[in-house]
Amino acid sequence: MRALLSIDYTYDFIATNGKLTTGEAGQAIEEALVAVTKDYFASGDLVVFAIDGHDPTDRYHPENKLFPPHNVVGTGGRALYGSLATFYQTNQTAENVYWIDKRHYSAFSGTDLDVRLRERGITELCLTGVCTDICVLHTAVDAYNLGYQLVIPKNAVASFDPVGHEWALNHFQNTLGAKII
Template identity: 30%
Template structure:
């Protein structure tokens, strides 16, 4: 199989985050193991040339670009800085700033994915029951195949996150295998087959 142009992209949702909102500290605690786990999968996927796209809230900072946003997060308190540092974007990663919960709403995400010839998405990030779920809904309506590893998103509580994962699996047909049990070779083959069926 040709790994030079995989039909899959990884969306990292709202992980560049200042957590300076009500319940922000509760969410960062709930998501504390995410940056390391997401980084491991990100590294594995990049070895197959899978594009990585940071899909991020702009927190009302309409005059900022993504680098400004990251720098802003790196000026917060220590636990916030450490969280962001662990999931720091690299030069060849893509980014899309969003004004609302869904990564597709009023953004160029769909155009970017079609330019990359991608029809399958791996979603991870915070919060699982909000921005990950809203993005998954919009992706599903646009015909994308979804992989949402059960251990790569977090909500305020574990129960809320499990409920969101369950809905995305049942209603949106998402594969929710945990990142440790995800076979990247199988995923890429599946994505290739899905792409061939849908073009």
């Protein structure tokens, strides 16, 4: 069984005027990312939206010292971007669509994601979204350590750091055994 994890494809990470934007790199993957999402959804596979939710007044959260406020809970910056937003709005009540609010880079850190996947017998995860070398990377490492097989469509992940993006793709394949498609 397989599932798709759509990671942080939000206004703040993608829009030209987003608070922590990947800009053109993130915008360029929209069509491929949405196509992969629709394919998984149509096949009846679980589609998980793992989305950052931050509080800029949380003095204990390390990201607040590393990055400008982004994906702040209750703001439009946290909304899914472009045609992925339309897909989600149309299908959010479907049994195979699940939204996870995440507080850390990894979609597994502090969430019930592993439990949700295991109760459905899921063994393979396809990761899409941003940033390849931050949230996608940390999610992939945790998934690998939990025993999941990984698939990464290289045209459905992006970063604001081209060197980090390429490094992460190589790491996924050569260190985590991911299938890069």
